[in-house]
Amino acid sequence: MEGLIALVIGVLTASGVFLVLRAQTFPVVLGLTLLSYAVNLFLFVMGRLAIGVPPVITPNATAYADPLPQALVLTAIVISFGMTAFVIVLSLKARAELGNDHVDGRMEHKESQQ
Amino acid sequence: MNSLYMHLPILPVLLPLVAGIVLLLLQGRAIVLQRSINLIATLGLVGLSLLTLDHAASSTPQVYLLGNWPAPFGIVLVLDMLAAWMLAATAVLALFALGYACIGTDQQGRSFHVLFQLQLFGLNGAFLTGDLFNLFVFFEILLLASYGLLLHGGGRERVRGGLHFVVINLVGSTLFLFAVGTLYGVLGTLNMADLALKISQTPAENHALVQSASLLLLIVFALKAALLPLYLWLPSAYGTTSAPVAALFAIMTKVGLYSILRVFSLFTDDLKSPLNTWFFNALIPIALATLLLATLGALASTRLRQQIAYLVIASAGMLLLSFSLENVPARAAGLYYLWQSSFATAAAFLLADLIRNARGDHADRFEPGPVMQRGVLLGSLFFVTAIALVGLPPLAGFLAKFMLLRAATEHAQVAWIWGIVLTSGVITLIALARSGSLLFYRAEGPVRGKYTTASSSQLAPIIGLLLVIGFMVVAANPLSDYALRAAQQLDDPSHYQNAVLNRAATSHPAKGDIQ
Numbered sequence: 001m002e003g004l005i006a007l008v009i010g011v012l013t014a015s016g017v018f019l020v021l022r023a024q025t026f027p028v029v030l031g032l033t034l035l036s037y038a039v040n041l042f043l044f045v046m047g048r049l050a051i052g053v054p055p056v057i058t059p060n061a062t063a064y065a066d067p068l069p070q071a072l073v074l075t076a077i078v079i080s081f082g083m084t085a086f087v088i089v090l091s092l093k094a095r096a097e098l099g100n101d102h103v104d105g106r107m108e109h110k111e112s113q114q
Numbered sequence: 115m116n117s118l119y120m121h122l123p124i125l126p127v128l129l130p131l132v133a134g135i136v137l138l139l140l141q142g143r144a145i146v147l148q149r150s151i152n153l154i155a156t157l158g159l160v161g162l163s164l165l166t167l168d169h170a171a172s173s174t175p176q177v178y179l180l181g182n183w184p185a186p187f188g189i190v191l192v193l194d195m196l197a198a199w200m201l202a203a204t205a206v207l208a209l210f211a212l213g214y215a216c217i218g219t220d221q222q223g224r225s226f227h228v229l230f231q232l233q234l235f236g237l238n239g240a241f242l243t244g245d246l247f248n249l250f251v252f253f254e255i256l257l258l259a260s261y262g263l264l265l266h267g268g269g270r271e272r273v274r275g276g277l278h279f280v281v282i283n284l285v286g287s288t289l290f291l292f293a294v295g296t297l298y299g300v301l302g303t304l305n306m307a308d309l310a311l312k313i314s315q316t317p318a319e320n321h322a323l324v325q326s327a328s329l330l331l332l333i334v335f336a337l338k339a340a341l342l343p344l345y346l347w348l349p350s351a352y353g354t355t356s357a358p359v360a361a362l363f364a365i366m367t368k369v370g371l372y373s374i375l376r377v378f379s380l381f382t383d384d385l386k387s388p389l390n391t392w393f394f395n396a397l398i399p400i401a402l403a404t405l406l407l408a409t410l411g412a413l414a415s416t417r418l419r420q421q422i423a424y425l426v427i428a429s430a431g432m433l434l435l436s437f438s439l440e441n442v443p444a445r446a447a448g449l450y451y452l453w454q455s456s457f458a459t460a461a462a463f464l465l466a467d468l469i470r471n472a473r474g475d476h477a478d479r480f481e482p483g484p485v486m487q488r489g490v491l492l493g494s495l496f497f498v499t500a501i502a503l504v505g506l507p508p509l510a511g512f513l514a515k516f517m518l519l520r521a522a523t524e525h526a527q528v529a530w531i532w533g534i535v536l537t538s539g540v541i542t543l544i545a546l547a548r549s550g551s552l553l554f555y556r557a558e559g560p561v562r563g564k565y566t567t568a569s570s571s572q573l574a575p576i577i578g579l580l581l582v583i584g585f586m587v588v589a590a591n592p593l594s595d596y597a598l599r600a601a602q603q604l605d606d607p608s609h610y611q612n613a614v615l616n617r618a619a620t621s622h623p624a625k626g627d628i629q
Contacts, residue, residue: 035288039288043294072247079251086280090273097268
């Protein structure tokens with residue numbers, strides 16, 4: 001189980017890093033999204049994997065899941081969600097202002113000399 | 115009065131938040147109303163930060179338990195001398211930046227005033243929090259506000275620089291979360307004082323994990339601070355944004371440096387700490403290389419605002435140098451330099467905007483241009499600002515550099531430190547002298563294109579900032595004294611830890627003979 005989760009996080013991160021290094025804004029946004037999925041999963045499992053145990057105090061419970069990473073990941077999800085929305089709007093704006101979707105807004109014409 | 119002091123650590127966070135919400139509700143109302151509320155709130159923040167400055171000096175670190183949960187279980191705010199020092203710098207800078215923005219820049223786009231207060235909310239929170247995850251949250255708040263401010267006014271160059279700024283900071287936030295997650299997974303706490311304790315007690319098999327998580331943290335902070343390999347985003351972002359925003363952002367790189375100082379002075383205090391290894395000794399070469407390359411960048415710049423952006427990076431290098439020398443006088447010099455460099459770069463960004471507007475089509479490019487309206491006055495202000503930026507006597511930058519060089523005399527690499535700090539000073543001097551002579555002396559003929567003459571109300575914030583730098587010279591003794599005491603407080607984190615973890619004061623092992 002641990003191995004599987006670690007593998008998933010690793011693959012997500014690797015894909016995210018690969019996509020962030022692309023030259024078009026859309027893959028970059030996707031890469032950022034994958035990176036934030038990876039880190040959210042990572043934060044979540046930092047409380048150790050536990051199945052069928054309560055996070056808050058209940059009578060007769062023999063073991064507990066750590067509730068703090070769950071709270072952290074909730075915060076992180078909200079923040080990364082907002083950031084993704086922002087970066088999508090920004091890349092649309094960049095596409096409109098710069099006339100292409102290159103991350104450097106590369107101009108093939110003379111405009112770059114201005 | 116007593117209850118005011120009891121709640122003092124949270125007031126600098128609450129005031130901008132409330133002001134931001136009020137301004138959000140008033141959007142679309144008369145601009146005069148928005149401006150006056152923002153100005154009143156910022157003035158209030160200046161008063162409040164002076165009060166915290168005074169209060170922090172008179173007591174041990176004051177801890178504020180949010181929701182009254184005892185540390186390390188709840189989130190704490192900690193007001194110590196370093197936090198108060200940073201709050202005061204932010205508030206003063208914000209006041210002058212806002213004063214300049216209210217003359218017209220704020221109307222170039224929407225929501226300027228809301229974002230401005232939320233930016234202050236994030237900054238103040240980052241300085242006051244005592245919890246690593248909470249630091250992440252405040253970083254995100256200040257970043258989200260800064261994205262909006264950076265793009266304020268729009269335009270092609272701004273969007274291009276802004277996109278890089280946003281993407282690289284989002285990647286940085288991801289790394290921050292990985293670091294926080296690893297630290298929590300290994301040590302089971304996120305309270306910084308508690309983390310410091312747990313780190314020094316880590317069993318050997320976990321050392322590698324703690325070290326890699328701390329290195330990730332260091333990378334994130336270095337990214338915010340624009341240190342050597344990670345500074346490429348800064349010149350295009352700061353060099354193209356609107357002037358008051360660039361002036362306010364003079365404090366943004368300092369947040370990264372503050373975090374390095376705060377977190378690593380706690381984490382590496384114990385000599386048994388697994389973090390006392392090679393990579394923290396690598397900070398001095400990084401600082402020196404940043405300083406040297408940034409000044410070379412300033413020399414090679416083709417536009418005035420780009421040049422000032424490179425000088426922001428150079429000041430980050432200077433600050434990292436003073437913080438990583440690990441002796442008290444050097445850190446005190448760094449804190450004093452932090453104030454003066456923030457104010458000087460802010461004044462320079464504002465002045466560059468006036469010069470750009472006065473030169474019409476030539477803007478702020480370094481090429482022989484027209485004679486500016488009120489050129490003598492602008493030139494004289496440029497001269498004084500340049501003195502402040504280079505660190506020549508009689509202004510405060512000279513005192514800060516002198517204190518730093520004197521503190522470094524005992525260091526093993528003193529030749530490198532003195533050599534590079536002095537060389538970079540000379541290069542900065544040459545760079546600014548060249549820009550000044552190009553902009554003001556090699557000028558002839560009338561202005562081509564649309565231009566505006568600098569008005570007295572636009573000059574007032576710049577003169578105000580320069581006066582603050584002048585005041586720092588007059589009050590150099592009490593201010594450097596304060597910085598020294600703040601550095602001493604950092605040097606012995608047992609006070610901080612005892613205050614946060616509510617332990618009885620225990621005697622801290624003497625660590626005077628590390629350096």
